[in-house]
Amino acid sequence: MSTQTVSNQISPWVYLKVSLVSVTGALVRAFNTNKASWVGLGLFLFVVALAVLAPLIAPHDPIEQNILDRLEGPSAEYWLGTDSLGRDIFSRVVYGARISLAIAIFSIGAAMIIGTIIGLLAGYIGGRFDVIIMQCMDVLLAFPGLILGLIVVAMLGPSITNLAVAIAITAIPPFARIARAPTIAVKDREFIDAGRALGYSDSRLVFGHILPNIAPEVLVMGSLWLATAIRVEASLAFVGLGVSPPTPTWGGMIKEGFENILDSYWLAICPSVAILVVVLGLNLLGDGLRDAVDPRLKGEE
């Protein structure tokens, strides 16, 4: 009896702290299992640093036009040349990182939280609730993500928030799925039975005990989906549904470069390399971590 009163007095913050420590520990171990994840993290952080420090790094204003210097090749003044309006490409690539990362992080952050809660609840409650919810998720998952994104953005209008919402909608189902399966596996383990016997509430069991167990998998999935979000955002911008010009976005820059591809191909190349670096970095990161989190899935998409 006394044990119960003692454990019930532990504040939620202690649980949060213990959970964080265990998740962090698992992540560090995961990083060391596959060294490629460190490389991926390095590439990603490099781009994050570029984005954060953009005003310090960029030699020019990304939207300042210098019509006399239009379509110039790389030089000391313009490191990666200029575009058809005489804007500095290097500065635009650096500032473009801000848009890409902001949209990706907002959208995947939201999708991760909403999807995980849906998956946790579906797995924990089970029964008909589970069937209906997951059926909805499957339908959403089956629909081509880019098409869904296109439609949502075309309807709502291309702002940073709307782009993030569109991408988040397409990314919720995979998180629900990845959270549901381990929840079902974990909820019948002894420690959950023990918790139930001690009279813990359902929400305490789900968020205090099941969530920390599935968090590593969700986080790994998150890094892979960050890569997808960056690809989708760039694709939307490429078809003309990105953040409106003159704001620099990588996809938009490639679109402009593509229109001038016959005489100045570097316009399209520079932002392409930027996309590849960050997407490859995130894929290396997520792929390597997944090996550690779930060895059975090694190398699977």
Added chain:
Amino acid sequence: MTAFLLKRLGFAVITLFAVMTIVFFVLRILPGDPAVAILGDGANEQALAAMRERLGLNLPLYQQYIEFIKGVFVGDWGTSLVSGRPVLQDIWDVMPATLELTFASLLLGAIIGIPTGIWAALRRNKLPDYITRTISLIGLSFPAFVSAVLLLLVFSIQLRWFPVISSGQGESFAERMRDLALPAINLGLIMAAYITRVTRSAMLEVLNQDYVRTAQAKGSSPSVIIWKHCFRNSMIPVVTVVGLYLGILIGNSVLTEIVFNRPGLGKLIIGSLYQRDYPTLQGMIVIYTMIVVFVNLLTDLTYGLIDPRIKYS
């Protein structure tokens, strides 16, 4: 088998219904009057009223819904606001080009991806495995339009091996194939990256099974073990994943069609979005849903062909 088929078909129809219903209401709940969107802010009230009449927007919502569902089933999908032709006709015209591209890239993806995946699995944690994993990871990091632009730059503009614009409607077979080549290579290579990775992990899973050890112990040759015991068993996840990746393939084909200026569903939907051609947009969403539902059904049925142990019930 029949019972299973009926059940799956029933589920497919329900999914289709659900998506059509959602699409119908979402297109109408969203802010903005389609008539204003089509005619512009400056249109006079008379013209707007006529356009609403033409779109059927003045009918009560439930009646619009019934008309829409009925139309889908009897083949009356409305008239495109841009081309003035029946929506179904517009879709039908570009369908062959899209199907051609999709099949060609799936085939290419399988031809490259499956053997490479098996090869990597058999040499796990050796050099071929690392090379395959790295290249395939790079492959799936490419947004389809980036790779398409690069291919176009190298093979059409620099080397001039292929036309810059592939109409996809060449007269002779040779012309068609030449138009198809670069777009199909673009999508096929990305597909190959996905298939390689799934094949590799599926193969690794099977190679760890007890019956493989038994086969090795009784002295079966490696090729018998791989092809007779492992290959078919590893194909189930591959088929599942290919079915799931159809969504990615469809999205990528939109981008590819734009870069290579090739007619197809992708160019049609982008056009209808830009020109606010609501009837076409609605029809496109229905057709995409139909394709997805049909492929899911096909995926389920393929399992039985690959693995006779799977009983449909």
